[in-house]
Structure formats: structure tokens, C-alpha cells
Amino acid sequence: MEDGEQVNAMQGNAAQRRLSITTTLSLPLTRYASSLMEAAGGGDSGYFYSKAVIVLDLIWNMSFVVVSVLVLLSAIPERPSTPLRAWISGYAFQCVLHVAFVFLEFRSKDQVDRDGVTGVSSSQSHTSILKRLESLNTIMSSIWWMIGFYWIVIDGQVLPQESPRLYWLTVIFLAFDVFFIVFCTGMACIIFFAVFCCMPIVAIACAITTRQAASEDDIRRLPKYKYHKTSLMRTPDNYEEENCRMSVELGNKSVDSEFTLQPDDSECCICLSRYSEGAELYILPCNHHFHSGCIGKWLQINATCPLCKFNIRRGDTLV
Known part of the structure; x- marks a missing residue:
């Protein structure tokens, strides 16, 4: 019921x-x-x-x-x-x-x-x-x-x-x-202009803005390293440098390579934190390095290097 x-x-x-x-x-x-x-x-x-x-x-x-x-x-x-x-x-x-x-x-x-x-x-x-x-x-x-x-x-x-x-x-x-009659006709013309003229312009602008960001595939193609601090060494100019051993991960392969960083260069310029032992880093094609999480979020908004404005999608520098 x-x-x-x-x-x-x-x-x-x-x-x-x-x-x-x-x-x-x-x-x-x-x-x-x-x-x-x-x-x-x-x-x-x-x-x-x-x-x-x-x-x-x-x-x-x-x-x-x-x-x-x-x-x-x-x-x-x-x-x-x-x-x-x-x-x-x-x-x-x-x-x-x-x-x-x-x-x-x-x-x-x-x-x-x-x-x-x-x-x-x-x-x-x-x-x-x-x-x-x-x-x-x-x-x-x-x-x-x-x-x-x-x-x-x-x-x-x-x-x-x-x-x-x-x-x-x-x-x-x-x-x-x-x-x-004039008012209704004018409103109809304004609506027509807004829908058929302004909307395509807005859509194109949104598309251009969207294309400035890097895709997930673009970010995954970047070489990913793990930071390991090994020792300090002195250069011929008596300048201390950190000798860091970086393990680079390319797809399913793991390759060993050595990287030399100056003491004041072993930090991420996005979060302003020094690299800790085992931290994952991304190296951009312009050789600037950042925390993988920091640069990943950055590239999802803008596909350029935060330091030199190198565009990882187009392979050129904006400035």
C-alpha cells in the first residue's frame, strides 16, 4: 500500500x-x-x-x-x-x-x-x-x-x-x-554575439593556457635521480664541492652515474630545502635539478624551468 x-x-x-x-x-x-x-x-x-x-x-x-x-x-x-x-x-x-x-x-x-x-x-x-x-x-x-x-x-x-x-x-x-521590441532584439543580438563570437575566443584562450602546462607523460620522461651524499673534495681553487652519487632511473632500467654539486647548489630552489639522503630529483634538459614532487607540481602548471624558463615541451627558452 x-x-x-x-x-x-x-x-x-x-x-x-x-x-x-x-x-x-x-x-x-x-x-x-x-x-x-x-x-x-x-x-x-x-x-x-x-x-x-x-x-x-x-x-x-x-x-x-x-x-x-x-x-x-x-x-x-x-x-x-x-x-x-x-x-x-x-x-x-x-x-x-x-x-x-x-x-x-x-x-x-x-x-x-x-x-x-x-x-x-x-x-x-x-x-x-x-x-x-x-x-x-x-x-x-x-x-x-x-x-x-x-x-x-x-x-x-x-x-x-x-x-x-x-x-x-x-x-x-x-x-x-x-x-x-528594440530592447528584446538588442538582448538577442548581445546573447548571439556572446555565444557565437566571444565563446570561441574564450575557448581558444583556455586552450592556449592549457597547452602551457606539461602533461604527465612529459614529466615521466624526465630522468629521475636519487640523491646520495658521499664525501667532500677540494677543487684546485681550494673550493669545497660535494661528491654525490646519483642513481638515475630511466623506465625500468637503473644506471649509476656521478654528479658533482657545489655545497650551495644542493637544494631545491622551489621549496628552498636542502636535498636529504635518498631524495628523488628530476633533472631538466637545461641541467637544473629540483625535488621530483616540487618540479612535478610546477610543470603541471607551467612547462618551463623555474630558473631559466626553458620549455621542456618545445625545447626552447622563453627569456
């Missing part, structure tokens, strides 16, 4: 995820598109839309309705040569329809939350009908916008004198729409 309830709950959650409230993209763009993001998590944070965006959308559209009503009431004496009063009324009516569709979708989502699995099918059908009606409202808004623009253009010189309030309100509504 518990397994059946868990399966039903999972089915209900999956169906709820498919129900997302989306405000409509329309022309005019004052009834803008708001793709509402699904929130992560559960419980109260499991809303699959943004309440803030919905509230902003409703306030934005209702403000157009209120302004339209106030201007229409104040412009009763005006007699425009084109039916601007009808256009403004139609514009406000479309805003009201949009608000109604958003509110009904909001109610549909809450109904799914209350009913669970049993209400998913009916809610999906209800939401589908609302989206079709909203799409129809979008088409009508686009046509209505073009009609208003035409009426403003044909009598643009007479309307400011005979119906200034209706004329300027219509111009403001159309200007808002044009602004949103």
Missing part, C-alpha cells in the same frame, strides 16, 4: 512539473513574455513559477488599463478623426484578457497542488485551453497594434490639435511597444 502511494505521489509531482504558468509574448510587448523558472527544492520552495514575475506582469498590465480609463474619461469632449478611442479601449481590453488568463493559470496551478494526482488531468486540459486563448489574444494584439500605428500615421498632423490626450496616449502605448 505504501509503495502504491509513493508511486502516485511521484506521478503527481511529475505531472505538476509539466504545468508551468507562462505569461504570453505578444505584440504589443507590454504584455511581455515571462518564462517562469522552476524553483529547485520541495515544500514551499517547490513552486514552478515566479510569483514576483506574475505580480509584476499583473501590475504592469493593470496600470495600462487604469491609465486608459482615466484618459478616456478626461477626453470625452475630444472628437478625433480616427477611432483612437476605440483603439485605446481595445488595447485596455486585451490587457484585461491577459491578466485574466494569467490569473486563471495561477488558479489552475493551485488546484493541482490541492487535488494532487486526481486533478492533474483536468488541470492539464484547462491549462491547454487557456494557452490557446492566450495565443489567440497574442495574434489579435499584434493586429491591433498595427491598426493603431496606421491610424496615427494617416492623421498625424491633425490629431495632436483635435484630440491631444487620445493622440499622445496612443503614441505612448505604441512607443512602449517599440521600446520593448
Whole structure:
């Protein structure tokens, strides 16, 4: 029984995820598109839309309705040569329809939350009908916008004198729409430029940066020695040198060789520690020597010698 309830709950959650409230993209763009993001998590944070965006959308559209009503009431004496009063009324009516569709979708989502699995099918059908009606409202808004623009253009010189309030309100509504069109187009161009132009440059720069590091194979190919201090000897200039016997490991072979180091040269310049008995060293092609662990980490970041900048991958010196 518990397994059946868990399966039903999972089915209900999956169906709820498919129900997302989306405000409509329309022309005019004052009834803008708001793709509402699904929130992560559960419980109260499991809303699959943004309440803030919905509230902003409703306030934005209702403000157009209120302004339209106030201007229409104040412009009763005006007699425009084109039916601007009808256009403004139609514009406000479309805003009201949009608000109604958003509110009904909001109610549909809450109904799914209350009913669970049993209400998913009916809610999906209800939401589908609302989206079709909203799409129809979008088409009508686009046509209505073009009609208003035409009426403003044909009598643009007479309307400011005979119906200034209706004329300027219509111009403001159309200007808002044009602004949103330009804004959305500009954002699309910026995103396109960022994705298709900047990203390849960043990818190339990252590739170049990555290629500056040495690979594990490059590091393993370096001759590896073990440090053994044997004795002190004096040079003809009466200068003490350490005679060190180094066992070099090349692959699976071990070869004995002698190395002569000055007393102040038997230390790693990366960690600034003197070589201890049995320490493993790497000798770079430029004959500089370091602890194997120190130079290994260094070469994984930069494939050049810390002292002379010799590049072990390209075989040249940077400076």
C-alpha cells in the first residue's frame, strides 16, 4: 500500500512539473513574455513559477488599463478623426484578457497542488485551453497594434490639435511597444554575439593556457635521480664541492652515474630545502635539478624551468 502511494505521489509531482504558468509574448510587448523558472527544492520552495514575475506582469498590465480609463474619461469632449478611442479601449481590453488568463493559470496551478494526482488531468486540459486563448489574444494584439500605428500615421498632423490626450496616449502605448521590441532584439543580438563570437575566443584562450602546462607523460620522461651524499673534495681553487652519487632511473632500467654539486647548489630552489639522503630529483634538459614532487607540481602548471624558463615541451627558452 505504501509503495502504491509513493508511486502516485511521484506521478503527481511529475505531472505538476509539466504545468508551468507562462505569461504570453505578444505584440504589443507590454504584455511581455515571462518564462517562469522552476524553483529547485520541495515544500514551499517547490513552486514552478515566479510569483514576483506574475505580480509584476499583473501590475504592469493593470496600470495600462487604469491609465486608459482615466484618459478616456478626461477626453470625452475630444472628437478625433480616427477611432483612437476605440483603439485605446481595445488595447485596455486585451490587457484585461491577459491578466485574466494569467490569473486563471495561477488558479489552475493551485488546484493541482490541492487535488494532487486526481486533478492533474483536468488541470492539464484547462491549462491547454487557456494557452490557446492566450495565443489567440497574442495574434489579435499584434493586429491591433498595427491598426493603431496606421491610424496615427494617416492623421498625424491633425490629431495632436483635435484630440491631444487620445493622440499622445496612443503614441505612448505604441512607443512602449517599440521600446520593448528594440530592447528584446538588442538582448538577442548581445546573447548571439556572446555565444557565437566571444565563446570561441574564450575557448581558444583556455586552450592556449592549457597547452602551457606539461602533461604527465612529459614529466615521466624526465630522468629521475636519487640523491646520495658521499664525501667532500677540494677543487684546485681550494673550493669545497660535494661528491654525490646519483642513481638515475630511466623506465625500468637503473644506471649509476656521478654528479658533482657545489655545497650551495644542493637544494631545491622551489621549496628552498636542502636535498636529504635518498631524495628523488628530476633533472631538466637545461641541467637544473629540483625535488621530483616540487618540479612535478610546477610543470603541471607551467612547462618551463623555474630558473631559466626553458620549455621542456618545445625545447626552447622563453627569456
